[in-house]
Amino acid sequence: MIEVINLEKRYDLGGETIKAVDNVSFTIDQGEFMAILGHSGSGKTTLLNLLGGLTRPSGGTVRIDGQDIWELSDNQLSALRNEKMNFIFQFASLIPTLNVIDNLLLPTVFGRKNSAELHGRALELLDTVGLADKAKAYPSQLSGGQQRRVAIARAFINQPMVVLADEPTGDLDEETEQEMIDLFRSMNKEHNTTFIIVTHSSHLAGQTDRQMRMTAGRLEQA
Ligand SMILES: Nc1ncnc2c1ncn2[C@@H]1O[C@H](COP(=O)(O)OP(=O)(O)O)[C@@H](O)[C@H]1O
Ligand SMILES: [Mg+2]
Numbered sequence: 001m002i003e004v005i006n007l008e009k010r011y012d013l014g015g016e017t018i019k020a021v022d023n024v025s026f027t028i029d030q031g032e033f034m035a036i037l038g039h040s041g042s043g044k045t046t047l048l049n050l051l052g053g054l055t056r057p058s059g060g061t062v063r064i065d066g067q068d069i070w071e072l073s074d075n076q077l078s079a080l081r082n083e084k085m086n087f088i089f090q091f092a093s094l095i096p097t098l099n100v101i102d103n104l105l106l107p108t109v110f111g112r113k114n115s116a117e118l119h120g121r122a123l124e125l126l127d128t129v130g131l132a133d134k135a136k137a138y139p140s141q142l143s144g145g146q147q148r149r150v151a152i153a154r155a156f157i158n159q160p161m162v163v164l165a166d167e168p169t170g171d172l173d174e175e176t177e178q179e180m181i182d183l184f185r186s187m188n189k190e191h192n193t194t195f196i197i198v199t200h201s202s203h204l205a206g207q208t209d210r211q212m213r214m215t216a217g218r219l220e221q222a
Helices: 044-051 074-084 100-108 115-128 144-154 174-191
Strands: 002-013 016-028 033-038 059-064 085-088 162-166 194-198 210-215 218-221
Touching: 002 044, 016 044, 016 059, 016 218, 033 044, 033 174, 044 162, 044 194, 074 085, 085 144, 100 115, 100 144, 115 144, 144 174, 162 174, 174 194
Parallel strands: 033 194, 033 210, 085 162, 162 194
Antiparallel strands: 002 016, 002 059, 210 218
8 A cells, every 4th residue: 555645746947846746645455546637837847757756755754554755764665666566657768778677677687586597577568569470570670659568568477566657658559558458457467566657648537446646746536
């Protein structure tokens, strides 16, 4: 469970202060499947980064399973992120010098898991996103949509408890978008994985169980 308590993030830009996230509080139960909607600049990416402990808040905090994440040491926070969460960033962020399978295995580098098992799992995930034949390809040899699907597959390699996804289907056609939504939903059902999905797609948002809207840093029930 994630508890967000009076969360704030301010940016000071030459005398002017922007409240990117403005006094946001809410609770997400394990296994929730939710969407965050909102215009560009409303604070969605900043909120996701705060939820995942990537950005330190200016005020308030985030508790995960009762633990205030900002009371942890840097190493403990990294370990918590590595064990419990995964990110799908807004722009597919594959490492250009690694092939697809090595990109998929990237989040496991800090883990201590059996590598043959992980390799098999990576291939299965690749098959799930329809790219079984691209294991040895490099990102530059893939289309934008294919790179996006690799980035989505990568989010599931560590079997995270929470997936934080920033516009995960932004550059996919409708059919592929639906396949990815179906994949998210099956992970949600089978493993009780929590999903927090930032999206402009009403098609995607309409298939979630709970929708919140961000407006100028504030979050409300949509
Ligand atoms: N690192 C930063 N430094 C200064 N301002 C930022 C930074 N990151 C975001 N902002 C500002 O915070 C606001 C929210 O940005 P963001 O979270 O990226 O919105 P969204 O993802 O909804 O488009 C915007 O006004 C943006 O310009
Ligand atoms: Mg954004």
